[in-house]
Amino acid sequence: MPFMKGIAPIRRTVQYLQSGKLSLKDRVQVFSVHYNRLGENHQGARDFVFWNLPQVQYQNPQVQVVTFKNMTPTPFIRCYLDSGDDVLIDVDNKSKEEIESHLKLVICKSDELLAKEAIAQEKKDNEANFGYGCQRHCICEMPGQVPCSAVCPLPNHMRGKLRFATD
Amino acid sequence: MSLMRQGLVIEKLVVGLHRQRFAPAAAPNLVVRWRKPISLGTAPSKLFRVPQRPQIPEDELKEIRRLFKNYNTQMKSIRAWFAEEAKRQEAVTAAAVAGATGEEAEFQRCLQINEEWNKKVAAERQVRLAAEKAKLTDKILTDLEQDELQKSKRIAEIQQMVEREKDLSSHYITEENIDQAIEEALSQEVNYNFAIDREGNYYHGFSMTPTTSHS
Numbered sequence: 001m002p003f004m005k006g007i008a009p010i011r012r013t014v015q016y017l018q019s020g021k022l023s024l025k026d027r028v029q030v031f032s033v034h035y036n037r038l039g040e041n042h043q044g045a046r047d048f049v050f051w052n053l054p055q056v057q058y059q060n061p062q063v064q065v066v067t068f069k070n071m072t073p074t075p076f077i078r079c080y081l082d083s084g085d086d087v088l089i090d091v092d093n094k095s096k097e098e099i100e101s102h103l104k105l106v107i108c109k110s111d112e113l114l115a116k117e118a119i120a121q122e123k124k125d126n127e128a129n130f131g132y133g134c135q136r137h138c139i140c141e142m143p144g145q146v147p148c149s150a151v152c153p154l155p156n157h158m159r160g161k162l163r164f165a166t167d
Numbered sequence: 168m169s170l171m172r173q174g175l176v177i178e179k180l181v182v183g184l185h186r187q188r189f190a191p192a193a194a195p196n197l198v199v200r201w202r203k204p205i206s207l208g209t210a211p212s213k214l215f216r217v218p219q220r221p222q223i224p225e226d227e228l229k230e231i232r233r234l235f236k237n238y239n240t241q242m243k244s245i246r247a248w249f250a251e252e253a254k255r256q257e258a259v260t261a262a263a264v265a266g267a268t269g270e271e272a273e274f275q276r277c278l279q280i281n282e283e284w285n286k287k288v289a290a291e292r293q294v295r296l297a298a299e300k301a302k303l304t305d306k307i308l309t310d311l312e313q314d315e316l317q318k319s320k321r322i323a324e325i326q327q328m329v330e331r332e333k334d335l336s337s338h339y340i341t342e343e344n345i346d347q348a349i350e351e352a353l354s355q356e357v358n359y360n361f362a363i364d365r366e367g368n369y370y371h372g373f374s375m376t377p378t379t380s381h382s
Contacts, residue, residue: 092288
């Protein structure tokens with residue numbers, strides 16, 4: 001009984017997907033690859049689609065990644081931007097590594113930008129916050145704060161129903 | 168009395184079956200415990216009720232309408248102005264941010280790099296296609312030549328066959344000379360008592376002297 005099905009199931013592991021290097025620019029909305037099933041000059045594009053496209057989609061969940069097979073004499077990649085323009089990248093007779101490095105240069109976020117974004121992300125996740133979606137549900141969980149009133153009742157002078165009772 | 172009681176019970180059952188809770192759309196969190204079922208019909212005391220329409224004098228109505236129209240127009244215009252102002256502000260700040268980070272310039276540079284790459288790839292492709300075309304033309308010409316060669320060979324073979332048959336046709340047995348052929352065959356005696364060596368020499372009977380002929 002096989003553990004993971006498919007031709008190269010490592011492509012479906014989280015570690016492999018997270019190690020993808022192509023983080024597309026924010027302005028890219030659609031990433032389309034055109035290639036053929038046969039042809040020496042399409043081999044690089046085929047390899048790129050087989051090995052790297054899952055990583056691209058994982059790193060850019062908001063981008064539509066689509067492939068078109070057997071519709072073109074030469075392989076190419078076309079990225080559609082949010083302004084309506086498109087970027088045409090000719091990958092005829094190029095290897096998968098060449099394609100990947102060129103895409104990183106042309107249509108991906110630079111390493112400095114990615115580092116800046118990572119720092120900004122860390123700052124947003126303030127550990128002192130509590131409530132829904134945070135690490136702590138209530139402030140009463142912290143030592144030094146007023147304990148949970150469900151566990152330990154508040155003193156009478158802090159309870160509104162006893163302070164403002166008229167009878 | 169028992170009938171009445173029965174009637175009351177039936178009514179209660181009927182009423183019980185129709186017991187529902189309604190919340191008016193205007194106050195969706197309000198839940199009413201009891202509403203008279205529609206199937207029961209309106210009560211006799213309420214059957215011919217005619218709600219009193221408010222009687223407002225014509226001129227007062229006109230004044231009220233005018234005031235309301237003015238108010239609504241002004242509110243609409245203020246709201247529209249605010250929306251436009253917000254949009255304008257957003258565009259300005261977005262442009263400022265984009266300009267400050269220099270993203271657009273960076274992107275133009277990337278596009279330039281891509282253009283050069285595309286040109287290079289196109290040039291390489293032209294070279295490759297030209298080479299492939301030359302190879303293909305060569306192959307086609309050689310194939311044509313081979314074809315011609317094969318054809319001529321075949322024709323020569325056929326010619327040879329025809330010649331051979333022409334030569335042999337003089338020895339054919341036809342209807343005219345079939346009687347003669349039969350007589351000849353019967354009169355001729357073929358002696359199979361011979362041996363043959365590697366050079367093709369026949370040794371007839373028991374002799375040790377070879378002859379090259381069959382008979």
